[in-house]
Amino acid sequence: MTEQEFEKKYGRPPVKHSGDVKTKIYWDRIVIALVLLVLLVFCVVRLIGALIGAFGGGESSSVLPAVNNNKESSSEPEHTGYDFTVCIDPGHGGDDSGAQDKTGKRLEKDDTLNVSLKLRDELEALGVNVAMTRETDEFLTLDEICKKANDSKADLFISIHRNSGDEANKGVEIWVNNHEPESDILLASNILSALDEVGISKNREVGFGFIGDSCSNYQVNRQTHMPSCLVELGFITNDADNKLLDEHIGEYAHAMAQAAVKTAKELGITDENGERLIDEPYLSTKPQWNEKTGTYFTEEGEIYAADALQPVIINDHKYTQTTSAKQDDATNAAAQPPDGTVG
Numbered sequence: 001m002t003e004q005e006f007e008k009k010y011g012r013p014p015v016k017h018s019g020d021v022k023t024k025i026y027w028d029r030i031v032i033a034l035v036l037l038v039l040l041v042f043c044v045v046r047l048i049g050a051l052i053g054a055f056g057g058g059e060s061s062s063v064l065p066a067v068n069n070n071k072e073s074s075s076e077p078e079h080t081g082y083d084f085t086v087c088i089d090p091g092h093g094g095d096d097s098g099a100q101d102k103t104g105k106r107l108e109k110d111d112t113l114n115v116s117l118k119l120r121d122e123l124e125a126l127g128v129n130v131a132m133t134r135e136t137d138e139f140l141t142l143d144e145i146c147k148k149a150n151d152s153k154a155d156l157f158i159s160i161h162r163n164s165g166d167e168a169n170k171g172v173e174i175w176v177n178n179h180e181p182e183s184d185i186l187l188a189s190n191i192l193s194a195l196d197e198v199g200i201s202k203n204r205e206v207g208f209g210f211i212g213d214s215c216s217n218y219q220v221n222r223q224t225h226m227p228s229c230l231v232e233l234g235f236i237t238n239d240a241d242n243k244l245l246d247e248h249i250g251e252y253a254h255a256m257a258q259a260a261v262k263t264a265k266e267l268g269i270t271d272e273n274g275e276r277l278i279d280e281p282y283l284s285t286k287p288q289w290n291e292k293t294g295t296y297f298t299e300e301g302e303i304y305a306a307d308a309l310q311p312v313i314i315n316d317h318k319y320t321q322t323t324s325a326k327q328d329d330a331t332n333a334a335a336q337p338p339d340g341t342v343g
């Protein structure tokens with residue numbers, strides 16, 4: 001019916017249930033619901049974020065390194081280094097320049113110092129204690145060098161030299177005491193093998209005594225208490241050897257450091273993890289030199305009848321003088337080479 005008909009029938013105009021009004025209320029509710037929903041979602045997101053922060057960013061990041069640490073400590077036990085000492089002797093120095101190349105510009109004393117400083121760094125990087133007989137271009141007598149080595153209480157002694165000779169001569173050789181002590185041979189052969197692996201022009205083997213005279217010893221192999229060797233690191237008179245040294249000096253140093261660690265383990269100075277196993281400095285079985293008397297003593301040698309020298313005691317080992325040592329000493333007194341430059 002029309003409005004007129006409604007008014008006529010009921011005496012009042014019809015109440016307008018406007019669609020607009022209904023719609024308006026409906027949208028108000030929707031808007032409020034949406035606002036509430038957005039607020040709720042926002043709160044949930046914040047809550048989840050907080051939970052991730054606590055359990056993800058906090059716990060998981062602290063758990064993972066803990067797991068890694070456990071792995072490290074089980075497979076690679078923590079140690080502060082290899083608890084032994086190496087004394088490095090860079091041959092020559094100061095006024096004693098050692099051998100030289102054909103131009104006269106390249107000096108043995110510089111090469112030996114360069115290699116020795118790199119060897120020191122490599123050893124220290126492994127946590128090995130290092131004593132140096134010199135770290136600058138200075139001259140020390142062989143007596144001073146040996147005294148420094150013995151005073152340092154080093155377990156191993158490595159003297160670095162360069163060889164010289166005819167231009168055709170090449171390669172690396174290492175010298176040890178002519179009494180062929182096992183510990184010294186082990187040190188020398190480990191170093192030689194390691195250098196050989198890096199690459200050298202020729203492996204000239206481990207030699208005993210002094211070149212051309214097996215009855216004589218290099219002083220550093222005679223008067224040091226610990227296992228010792230004298231490394232002739234290629235010929236300074238050979239261009240190929242010099243090139244090899246220049247190109248591989250870092251690798252040579254690294255190889256020698258690894259060889260020293262290998263030797264320390266094999267001699268029982270440290271265990272596999274670098275823990276020290278002995279109280280005193282390691283003592284070579286070579287005849288021990290007595291600085292006061294200037295003679296040798298050997299652990300199981302016979303007492304030399306003609307003299308009244310007292311046995312010497314080093315690290316609780318009692319040494320007695322031997323006839324062979326006496327002979328050795330006499331030979332050295334007559335024909336003691338000044339150092340390791342010859343040949």
Ligand SMILES: [Zn+2]
Pocket residue numbers: 091092098099108161162339340341342
């Ligand atoms: Zn030399």
